[in-house]
Amino acid sequence: MFYKFYPKERQESAYQIDYAALAAKGYRGILFDIDNTLVPHGAPATPEAAVLFEKLRGLGFRTCLISNNHEPRVKPFAEAVKSEFLCDAHKPSVRGYEAAMTRIGTSRNNTLFVGDQLFTDIYGANRTGLYTILVHPIHPKEEIQIVMKRKLERIVLHFYQRQEKNS
Numbered sequence: 001m002f003y004k005f006y007p008k009e010r011q012e013s014a015y016q017i018d019y020a021a022l023a024a025k026g027y028r029g030i031l032f033d034i035d036n037t038l039v040p041h042g043a044p045a046t047p048e049a050a051v052l053f054e055k056l057r058g059l060g061f062r063t064c065l066i067s068n069n070h071e072p073r074v075k076p077f078a079e080a081v082k083s084e085f086l087c088d089a090h091k092p093s094v095r096g097y098e099a100a101m102t103r104i105g106t107s108r109n110n111t112l113f114v115g116d117q118l119f120t121d122i123y124g125a126n127r128t129g130l131y132t133i134l135v136h137p138i139h140p141k142e143e144i145q146i147v148m149k150r151k152l153e154r155i156v157l158h159f160y161q162r163q164e165k166n167s
């Protein structure tokens with residue numbers, strides 16, 4: 001019943017995904033959430049993030065950061081990792097994902113989405129028709145609203161895992 005929120009894959013971290021294998025399958029574009037996906041909420045780009053994006057370019061990927069946050073947060077991060085970006089994306093609205101793909105010239109058939117939240121990131125990307133990868137949030141400390149949302153996410157993921165076992 002929660003299938004709209006189910007990711008295609010779950011991974012521990014955006015830094016542990018086998019991007020080479022996905023490139024070999026024909027994927028050419030990746031849309032990334034930033035906060036809690038690539039770095040802790042609000043943190044600047046790390047050397048690790050810059051290295052990852054360098055590696056992705058080497059594999060032939062075009063990337064676009066897609067964030068509901070505003071330009072002062074998103075643009076410096078994008079510059080640091082040399083990626084395209086879309087701020088104020090209004091995830092889970094499909095329009096933002098489509099605008100991000102237009103920016104990098106890919107389509108829903110060859111674009112991946114990587115993010116940490118089910119109800120915004122994954123739900124919107126699923127509706128857009130992307131291959132969705134959910135990662136564990138990087139969170140030293142989360143605010144109370146986010147803690148509540150995580151509880152709801154755990155309920156959905158419980159059903160997701162049950163379905164995985166049965167399939």
Ligand SMILES: [Mg+2]
Nearest residue numbers: 033035036116
């Ligand atoms: Mg996030």
